[in-house]
Amino acid sequence: MDDTRIPIMRPFLPDTETLIPYLRRIDNNRWYSNYGPLCHELEERLAEHWSVKTTHVLSLSNATQALSIALWSVEAPAGSLCLMPSWSFVATAHAARQVGFTPFLTDVDANSAALTPDIAFASLKRAPSPVGAVIVVCPFGAPVPWEDWADFQQRTGIPVIIDAAAAFDTVQPGPVPTVVSLHATKVFPAGEGAILMCTNDDVVEQARRRANFGFLGDHHSRCHATNAKMSEYHAAVGLASLDAWPANRRRWQSALNQMRQACAQAGLADWPQGLGETYVCSSPTIRSAAASHLISGLQSDGIEARRWWQGGIASHEAFNQVPRLALPVTEQLAATTLALPCWLDIDPQSISRVAASLKRHAHPD
Numbered sequence: 001m002d003d004t005r006i007p008i009m010r011p012f013l014p015d016t017e018t019l020i021p022y023l024r025r026i027d028n029n030r031w032y033s034n035y036g037p038l039c040h041e042l043e044e045r046l047a048e049h050w051s052v053k054t055t056h057v058l059s060l061s062n063a064t065q066a067l068s069i070a071l072w073s074v075e076a077p078a079g080s081l082c083l084m085p086s087w088s089f090v091a092t093a094h095a096a097r098q099v100g101f102t103p104f105l106t107d108v109d110a111n112s113a114a115l116t117p118d119i120a121f122a123s124l125k126r127a128p129s130p131v132g133a134v135i136v137v138c139p140f141g142a143p144v145p146w147e148d149w150a151d152f153q154q155r156t157g158i159p160v161i162i163d164a165a166a167a168f169d170t171v172q173p174g175p176v177p178t179v180v181s182l183h184a185t186k187v188f189p190a191g192e193g194a195i196l197m198c199t200n201d202d203v204v205e206q207a208r209r210r211a212n213f214g215f216l217g218d219h220h221s222r223c224h225a226t227n228a229k230m231s232e233y234h235a236a237v238g239l240a241s242l243d244a245w246p247a248n249r250r251r252w253q254s255a256l257n258q259m260r261q262a263c264a265q266a267g268l269a270d271w272p273q274g275l276g277e278t279y280v281c282s283s284p285t286i287r288s289a290a291a292s293h294l295i296s297g298l299q300s301d302g303i304e305a306r307r308w309w310q311g312g313i314a315s316h317e318a319f320n321q322v323p324r325l326a327l328p329v330t331e332q333l334a335a336t337t338l339a340l341p342c343w344l345d346i347d348p349q350s351i352s353r354v355a356a357s358l359k360r361h362a363h364p365d
């Protein structure tokens with residue numbers, strides 16, 4: 001039996017050969033950070049990719065910083081509550097707290113695993129103090145109804161930000177600032193990095209200033225700010241990733257579809273709708289009543305499976321004091337969701353081993 005351990009993922013970034021032309025450009029430019037030419041080119045090419053203006057795209061250091069910068073840039077009232085789903089990675093809540101908001105945790109829709117405008121409206125009525133901003137999270141790269149959130153923002157006057165950390169392949173341009181992570185583990189990686197996209201020029205200009213000590217055009221700091229710029233080296237990796245994106249997207253589709261089949265063969269049919277077909281994401285998660293049993297069964301077969309978000313934000317000690325509403329759906333999701341191993345060039349042997357192990361452990365009785 002093959003007893004090599006199968007990890008949950010094997011990040012895949014552009015190799016040295018593909019980076020060299022970009023690194024040579026950095027050597028020649030002698031410009032290493034501070035919105036340099038490679039960052040500009042990355043913004044320009046991503047703007048083309050999403051059919052928006054270059055002024056609608058901003059390169060930043062990581063998605064956690066980008067979410068904080070977005071909260072500052074929409075001028076949400078600091079000190080207020082930031083409504084967000086508890087069903088997310090802790091970064092969403094850390095990002096709000098580091099710029100003076102108190103995370104206010106709410107439940108999600110059982111079907112989409114995301115916050116919906118209806119849940120947000122109901123939660124606003126039950127908030128213990130004023131809500132100054134809302135963060136919506138794309139669960140494991142899945143799309144959210146972008147237009148409904150633009151409408152919510154318009155109707156309530158409360159700024160919305162979309163945490164699309166894992167959703168590079170599903171984001172839609174619009175007036176709601178959207179943050180995508182370019183972490184090494186994502187389908188479109190730069191090592192570390194993030195993109196803020198928004199069709200409101202003012203918001204992006206504010207963000208550019210807030211990520212650069214409050215400077216814009218001169219060296220006078222005029223607002224709360226930090227340093228959250230992307231370096232030219234990370235932009236180089238991002239550009240090489242973008243060169244490879246059409247081919248890599250196809251490889252992700254193939255890997256995800258093989259994993260979907262492995263699940264189906266084990267009778268695990270709760271595969272996220274559209275994953276591997278209409279969109280790709282590096283963290284395929286399924287739901288099963290036997291999640292705990294599956295995780296320990298896979299582990300005993302040398303296969304790593306995880307609960308990426310643990311019990312959601314509310315389950316983490318760092319957030320045990322923050323206000324929240326009842327979270328029955330989140331608790332159910334936490335108990336039944338598991339992430340499976342997947343990477344873009346996963347080999348057939350690993351897929352077969354995962355398939356066999358899933359089959360063995362899917363039905364505990």
Ligand SMILES: Cc1ncc(COP(=O)(O)O)c(C=O)c1O
Pocket residue numbers: 062063064065088089091092137163165166181182183193194
């Ligand atoms: C939902 C969510 N938000 C934010 C982040 C933070 O992204 P970064 O690592 O780029 O700071 C992550 C990271 O995976 C995430 O899953």
